[in-house]
Amino acid sequence: MTANRFDTSVYAHRLRAAAEAASAAGLAGLIITPGYDLRYLVGSRAQTFERLTALVVPVGREPTLVIPRLELASLKESAVHELGLAVKDWVDGQDPYDMVVDALGGDPVATAVTDSMPALHLLPLTERLDDLPVLATEVLRTLRMIKDPAEIEALRKAGAAIDRVHARVPHFLVPGRTEAEVAADIEKAIVAEGHSEAAFIIVGSGPHGADPHHEHSDRELRAGDVVVVDIGGPYEPGYNSDSTRTYSLGEPSAEVAEQYSVLQTAQRVAVEAVRPGVTAEQVDAAARDVLVEAGLGEYFVHRTGHGIGLSVHEEPYIVAGNDLPLRPGMAFSVEPGIYFPGKWGARIEDIVVVTEDGAEALNQRPHELIVVPV
Template structure:
């Protein structure tokens, strides 16, 4: 088994579940090209090229991998060889879309494809099948939303790793250093603490903290700055961390401290609301209501959270209007923030996993405004 994937039986179980879901949906099967869905189902990190690579998963029958002969070596790092899947390789001049049609085995013409399939492949596949495929999102979304034990273990390890990075951040926050300087130190620490790479780094100091998606700049840190640090990356076998903490360079003024304390209560309220049966929008409302009661509703300008796994952002989304009931095994961020344009901002973010009776946070760094001595 490769260090970059789960044991083979994990993927075998996922393939069976995906085929059963396709059958329940009345589909001929699924056609999955490179992307997060393919990685989820067989552990493959293949990339999309002009030559078609696809997992063909019939609702009834054995799965097949259709792959260019020159890409065969890339399958060795996936679970495909150990799973014993049929491999149909092809060379330039062959019709790989016809191979997909053959592997589906006929029956209902309705086939579902991954939402990341390029039009370059979708259109000729539709010609061969005689119908435009539907998206496999509805078939796979529940499988990917409900994390299995292996995924939960991976998310815990990723959370612990990013916590170790946040523990080092105060040492990087010194007046006179730029946000870019701090980001470079954080990038090095993310990899040093066990991540395979950096997915994103936000260092928003002073007025830049009021921009939720600011990255970093050449602005120099100053005494009195409030600094938002939102960081994360994939931890093998590819499950992401994502955690935000807010720092103050020197003691904050009284109003900053007051507003931050409200934000902290809002984040706590949202985490406390998480349990099976509660809807995603109810968790969002739990955070929003605390802020609204203190006159800070307008300062909270984004959803409360997003699902996480192989992708940094995936379902479920913790947002108003999402009536999806939570289930044990779902994993998502809880990250309310407050933003005051031209002045400062703050955000507190943990990744939580829904348990049988509540929530388990994989991030355990203190939620208080972290004061960095000047």
């Protein structure tokens, strides 16, 4: 594996699996424009512009990459050349959409396109396809949900790196500092601990902690605050961390300590429920039932988790109504929370990977309410 991508054999396997999945779905092929699907299949970080770049994965034929000649340099860090893929470059004045149809074999029926394809390219393609394309999401979802060993190792490294950042967070939580100042320190720590960047930083102090998607503000931290810190980012080759811990500036009240203890139990019970064959909604229910029994159910206002990988949020979603059975290799967050509007909030989040007989937690920082002396 290079710093920016996996070994070429990983991508060769994924391309074969994608073509097999397309065939099983009765499709003639896949058309993948820049985005997470393209990065997953060939390690390319090409961007979408007004000129079309598209990986064509036909059933029964070799894949072809259609790309503007002036974008060829974007392939250097990908596995395209080592995979031996055909590259059809084009210049202004040529029709790249016809080139895509030719790469499909000239029989453009039952085609799937990536869900990130912009209308700028989708509409011209539909004019040349015999049938309206479907989304490739259903074809690729299982492949991307089931992480291979290289992906799991990448997620482990990302999880360990964000743990190191959380270990530094108490030093940043000083009364009188603003949430934004704390977030700036955390951003530097995220990069210092090996991430390529910070994808998101939530510092929710006091009443702001009751907003699950609060980011940070100019509110000054105060003694007695409960502070939710939810942070993460991509770690090369681009797999994300995501972990939440909750801190108390000084000893918490008895009520806060008691309610947080229930949340801690809910998170632990949900992680313990993870194993092959259990459904996503059953993991959600495991956390929710603990909170409901303690009279806190109404304060848990979001799903229990989301899948993670190249994207911070991807399938599987750990939510009521999702009867998807868990399978080894699936990676997702387990993050119940409780939120009391105008007062305070708390959340505990680990990334877990489904194993053959349970779950491996990729975050190891303490789950207790972390008391910061003031």
